[in-house]
Amino acid sequence: MINFQQVSKTYPGGHRALEKVSFHIKPGELAFLTGHSGAGKSTLLKLISLMERPSAGQVLINGVDLNAVKSRQVPYIRRDIGIIFQNHRLLERYSVFDNVALPLVIEGTHHKQIAKRVHGALDKVGLLDKAKCSPATLSGGEQQRVGIARAIVNSPPILLADEPTGNLDPELSMDILRLFEDFNHHGTTVLIATHDIGLIARMRYRSLTLKDGRMIQDPLAEETL
Amino acid sequence: MSLLFKSRSSQTEGQQKSLFASPYFFIMNLIRQGVHSLGEMWRTPLASLMTIAVLGLSLTLPATLYLVVKNVSQVSSGFEDAAEISLFVKESMTQQQTQTLVKRLALYPEIDKVEFISKGDALTEFKQVSGFGQALEYLDANPLPDVVIVTPTIRHRQPNAAEQLLKKLEAEREVDFGKLDIAWLERLNALLSLLKESVITIALLLLTSVTLIIGNTIRLSIMDKKEEIQVMKLVGATNTFIHAPFLWTGVWYGIIGGLFSFICVALMMWWLGSAVSEVAGVYETSFDLIGLTMSEFGVLVALATALGFVGSYLSVSRYIKEIEPDKV
Structure with a gap:
C-alpha cells in the first residue's frame, strides 16, 4: 500500500532529512513510525501526502508512483489520504460540524449525504453532541478527536497521523489509539508517527524506527532477512 | 475522482458527474457560493463598508466627468443654429x-x-x-x-x-454679402473633444486604481486566511475550489461599489440641479441637468463588476499558488 524505495530527501540548504529509506506497508496494516524529534518522521509523512517531493527514490501508493503525479493532481491524491496533526489544524471560525464536513464539501458531496456522514464520523469519535460547538470551546482531547473525524469522514483507504497523542495524558492517548485500531479493523491502512515509546510497547504492532534520517529498525524487514 | 484507488468512491463520482451535467445544479451551486461569500463580507461590516466606499468614490469621479461631458455636449448642440448663415440684402x-x-x-x-x-x-x-x-x-x-x-x-x-x-x-x-461665424464653433468643438479625451484618460486611471484596490483587498484577505487555505489544501481542495469565494468577494465589491457610486452621482445631480436652474434663470434660459440613464447605470455596474473580477483574479492567481501546507 505504502511503498518507499531508496527514498532520500534533502532540504534546500543541505539538511538531509531522509537517507535511502525503504519499507513497505501492506494494505490493511497498522504501523507505528518512531524516532526522536528531527529524525525525519514528519518528512516521511509529508512525502506520502505530497507536501514534499523526494530528492531521490520513489514513493508508491497502491502501485502509483507519486513522482509521476502532477501538481494539479495533488488535491485528488490527498482526498485518498486522511491526515491527523498534532496541533489539530481545525478552523476556529467554523463549527465542529463544518470542520468535519470540509473534505466532503470539497469533493462536491450532496448536502444530505454530508449531514449523514458527518454525524456518522462524529458519532464514531463520541462527539455527536458537540457538532454545533466552536472548536475553541473543546478540550485538547476533544479537538484531537474532531481532527480524526475530519480525517475519516470520507473513509479514505489510508490514514496518517503525526503525533496524534502528543499533548494528551496516557489515558486519553489510549482512547485515541483504540479509535485507530477500530478504523484499522475496518480495513484502513494506518501509519502513526509518535515518539511515545511506552504507548507502542503496550500494543503489538509493527514499528518502524528512524534515526537521523535512516531506517534503523523494521521488524518485518528483519524477519525477511 | 480517485487517482490512487480506481474502484474507490464510485458513488460520489457518479454524483459529481450528475452535479456538473445539470446546469441547474451548477447555477444553484454558483449562487450558493455567491450568497456565502456575501455573508463572509458581512462578518467584517466596517472593513467591507470602507472598501466599498473607497471603490464607490473612485467610480463616482469618472461617472461625474462623463456626465459633465454629456451635459456640455447637450448645451453645445443647442448652439447648432450658430451654423446659420446671415445674408445681407442689397x-x-x-x-x-x-x-x-x-x-x-x-x-x-x-x-x-x-x-x-x-x-x-x-x-x-x-x-x-x-x-x-x-x-x-x-x-x-x-x-x-x-x-x-x-x-x-x-x-x-x-x-x-x-x-x-x-x-x-x-x-x-440680390445678396450684398453673407456672414458665417464658424471660428468660435470650431473652437468650441475642439475644446469639447479635449475635454472628452481628458475624461477618458482620467477615467482609465481611476478604473485602474479600482482594479488595484480590489486586488489589494483580496490579497489581504488571502493573507488573513492563510491557515484556512493550508488546511483546505491538505484535505484535498483544488485551486479552483479555493479561488471561488475570493473571486466572488471581488465581484461583490464591484457590484456594491458600482451601486454606491450610482447613489453618489444621483445625490450630486439632485444637489446641483437647483443650483444649475438658478444659474440658468439668471441667463434667462432653462436648462435641465441630464443624469445617468438606466442603460448607463447598467454599464457602470457591469464595468465595476468586471473590474472586481479582474482585480480579485489577479490576486488569487498570484497568491493562492504560493500558500502551500509546508509546516505541519
Whole structure:
C-alpha cells in the first residue's frame, strides 16, 4: 500500500532529512513510525501526502508512483489520504460540524449525504453532541478527536497521523489509539508517527524506527532477512 | 475522482458527474457560493463598508466627468443654429425682389430653413434689446438692411461645407454679402473633444486604481486566511475550489461599489440641479441637468463588476499558488 524505495530527501540548504529509506506497508496494516524529534518522521509523512517531493527514490501508493503525479493532481491524491496533526489544524471560525464536513464539501458531496456522514464520523469519535460547538470551546482531547473525524469522514483507504497523542495524558492517548485500531479493523491502512515509546510497547504492532534520517529498525524487514 | 484507488468512491463520482451535467445544479451551486461569500463580507461590516466606499468614490469621479461631458455636449448642440448663415440684402432691392430671393433660397437642396427679417422688424428688435431706443428716434432713415437667415441641412453644417455654401449664396444677385461665424464653433468643438479625451484618460486611471484596490483587498484577505487555505489544501481542495469565494468577494465589491457610486452621482445631480436652474434663470434660459440613464447605470455596474473580477483574479492567481501546507 505504502511503498518507499531508496527514498532520500534533502532540504534546500543541505539538511538531509531522509537517507535511502525503504519499507513497505501492506494494505490493511497498522504501523507505528518512531524516532526522536528531527529524525525525519514528519518528512516521511509529508512525502506520502505530497507536501514534499523526494530528492531521490520513489514513493508508491497502491502501485502509483507519486513522482509521476502532477501538481494539479495533488488535491485528488490527498482526498485518498486522511491526515491527523498534532496541533489539530481545525478552523476556529467554523463549527465542529463544518470542520468535519470540509473534505466532503470539497469533493462536491450532496448536502444530505454530508449531514449523514458527518454525524456518522462524529458519532464514531463520541462527539455527536458537540457538532454545533466552536472548536475553541473543546478540550485538547476533544479537538484531537474532531481532527480524526475530519480525517475519516470520507473513509479514505489510508490514514496518517503525526503525533496524534502528543499533548494528551496516557489515558486519553489510549482512547485515541483504540479509535485507530477500530478504523484499522475496518480495513484502513494506518501509519502513526509518535515518539511515545511506552504507548507502542503496550500494543503489538509493527514499528518502524528512524534515526537521523535512516531506517534503523523494521521488524518485518528483519524477519525477511 | 480517485487517482490512487480506481474502484474507490464510485458513488460520489457518479454524483459529481450528475452535479456538473445539470446546469441547474451548477447555477444553484454558483449562487450558493455567491450568497456565502456575501455573508463572509458581512462578518467584517466596517472593513467591507470602507472598501466599498473607497471603490464607490473612485467610480463616482469618472461617472461625474462623463456626465459633465454629456451635459456640455447637450448645451453645445443647442448652439447648432450658430451654423446659420446671415445674408445681407442689397439696399437697392425692392421688397418683391427680396421675396423672390427668399423663395429661391428655399428651393436649395443644401438649405433646411429660410427666415426673413425685414429691416423694420430688425430695428424694432434692436430698439428693444439694445436700450438705445430713444437715440434711434433721431435717425432719419432705417440704417439696417434686410436680412435672410439661412439654416443649412445637417450635412452642410460642417465648417467646410458651410463655407462653400456661403460662397454660392454670395453669388446671388440680390445678396450684398453673407456672414458665417464658424471660428468660435470650431473652437468650441475642439475644446469639447479635449475635454472628452481628458475624461477618458482620467477615467482609465481611476478604473485602474479600482482594479488595484480590489486586488489589494483580496490579497489581504488571502493573507488573513492563510491557515484556512493550508488546511483546505491538505484535505484535498483544488485551486479552483479555493479561488471561488475570493473571486466572488471581488465581484461583490464591484457590484456594491458600482451601486454606491450610482447613489453618489444621483445625490450630486439632485444637489446641483437647483443650483444649475438658478444659474440658468439668471441667463434667462432653462436648462435641465441630464443624469445617468438606466442603460448607463447598467454599464457602470457591469464595468465595476468586471473590474472586481479582474482585480480579485489577479490576486488569487498570484497568491493562492504560493500558500502551500509546508509546516505541519
